[in-house]
Amino acid sequence: MKILRIEAIPFAIPYNKPLRFASGEVRVADHVLVRVHTDDGVVGVAEAPPRPYTYGETQESIVAVVDKVFAPQLTGLTLLDREAVHARLDRTVGNPAAKAAIDMALWDALGRSLGLSVSQLLGGWTDRMRVSHMVGFAPDAEMVAEAERVRDTYGIRTFKVKVGRRPVDLDVGACRALREALGPDVELYVDGNRGWTPSEAARALDAMADLGLTLSEELCPADDVLGRRWLTSRTSVPTVADESATTPGQVTRELLDGAATMISIKTARTGFTTSQRILHQCEGLGVEVVMGNQIDGQVGTACSVAFGAAHRSSSRRAGELSNFLDMSDDLLTEPLEISGGELAVRPGPGIGIEIDPGKLAHHRRDR
Template sequence: MDRERIHAVLRRTIHNQVAKGAVDIAVWDAIGKTLGTPVHKLLGGYTDRMRVSHMLGFRPAHELLAEARRYRGHYGITTFKLKVGRRPLSLDVEACRVLREGLGDDVEIYLDANRGWTANEALEVLRCTEDLGLSLLEEPCDAKEALGRRRLVEKSPIPVVGDESVPTAGDVSRELLSGGCNAVCMKTARSGFTEATEILGLCTGLGVDETIGNQIDTQIGSLATVTFGASHEATSRRAGELSNFLDMADDLLADPIRIIDGTIAPRPTRSWSRDRRGQAGSLPPDLAVPEVHPAPNRKRKTCCSLPAWTSISRRTSSRTRLPACRASSRNTPTPCSRTVDWPPSGG
């Protein structure tokens, strides 16, 4: 497949990064399927799993701590990204302190202000939290605040990460060379695998840290992120933001992603799944799951123990007509006890 010709066409359209990223990922999936090789192997195949970071934010500090403890206990996650950028600044300073004191020193905590502060406000927060061992500060202020942001990068004791300001390889070059950031957040949902590889090369060559972010992705988007992140040594050093799918009541994958010991693994085998109409259909090697056939005898079963393909869409599947089960979709260790007739009449 002529990837460069495809990208020559895509480059003629400005913006629309997410749409172009989806096309690129689909192209890589098609190549992997044709060759019978998992895409994470084609991209580099550095490791077989990636650590997970979970996002917290914009709630009272004690609620944030309770959520972090729950995710650490249920999924083994030990890296947390705290959404900040509120005023008064004391709200976020308090949240940082409560999390550090409640979780201990063996948990990584980093901040993302989504440009919510000025450069001076960000410096004040860093001063107030310098004893808490925070690891990163992402998009503290608007990149248009060029002089203030450069001053912040120079004075910050921790890396300042570009995210919204660096969606393309060209933007990454501009921000790094102008001093607007000294670390970069990559998101495969907006760059695809090809431009993400270009961005990674820039960062590696210039000696800056890379993080793997999330666009509030579904499970398919999260698997794409894992596929790229696990492919390279540099992107697998830090935990990737891979847990947002846990907040979704429903998803497209028949076999849900499982977070085991705080990690997610790329899916290495080619197989089959079903689409939302219950029809058999192929998925790319990294995203494929085994086909599951329901038992022939009709009996009462808990909804969380139904065959895997029913989890594709419990709201819309013509076979189940079940409401979404949050216990199943969130990988909750204790499944719910709701029972249904299975197989359903006529199923």
């Protein structure tokens, strides 16, 4: 189980429609497929989605840091040398998506080598998760139509609404339209992607107090230290830290500062190893978590559901597992399927997925 080679393959798959939110928009999934090869012929895979407006990574930077920095440092270690792997990855600052993809590809290779599911190796709590769907910026009628289509087609009944526009009345109106169209039994929560000031966020939450919102995520920038603390203290809606809590240390800061009451875990930025550390940290502090989405493709979504379903705490809430539905294609031999509002963990060793060589050849951008 020795690491023989690590490769980073850039690929691009257009979205059928752009996803728009306060910190940017995504029209093409210009991601990176990371593959870990072992000396016994096993190949582990994972996906790195760059988010330059959030973490500073680009497709080109992920390929470069994997090829030039991480691969030479990790070659020769075994799949079980996890502490050594992370010690070497941690020598380099930043690059969360690149590090996460390497970590998950190593776990995938380990599961394949042992003939066991990664989800079983991580905890094996359940074999599926309820799904939450993200609704991006659009006119109210389009947002409602999308949510109704997703509900009727896939049985999804939890929706994360992107907010953070100015004036705030735009988003208040959208959330009210969604509530009126979907009814009281559908769960709605909001994500501001750091788009509002604390006072704007307070005004919006007050205006939506009758809508039964279950969560509010990153309504203000992480640097608004006192404002975030003030906002969290004055609202009964749980405050989720996402981009502001990407490491165990940041999680501690956000919670002890009173800036958040919940944590979003994204395997796309913390892999399986660090995600599990954050999850156990939250469990020890009595803090709830939600499985987030970095606008992952099907490879990344398979990783998210494998982790989320593996643990009691991360499987309690609906996970953000549906954004691949808006992609025009995928890389898998057997595409993921959401049914009855749920996504099942793939059976089989590792993450349980296989890459279609024809699809990869068509979408890769390095040849």
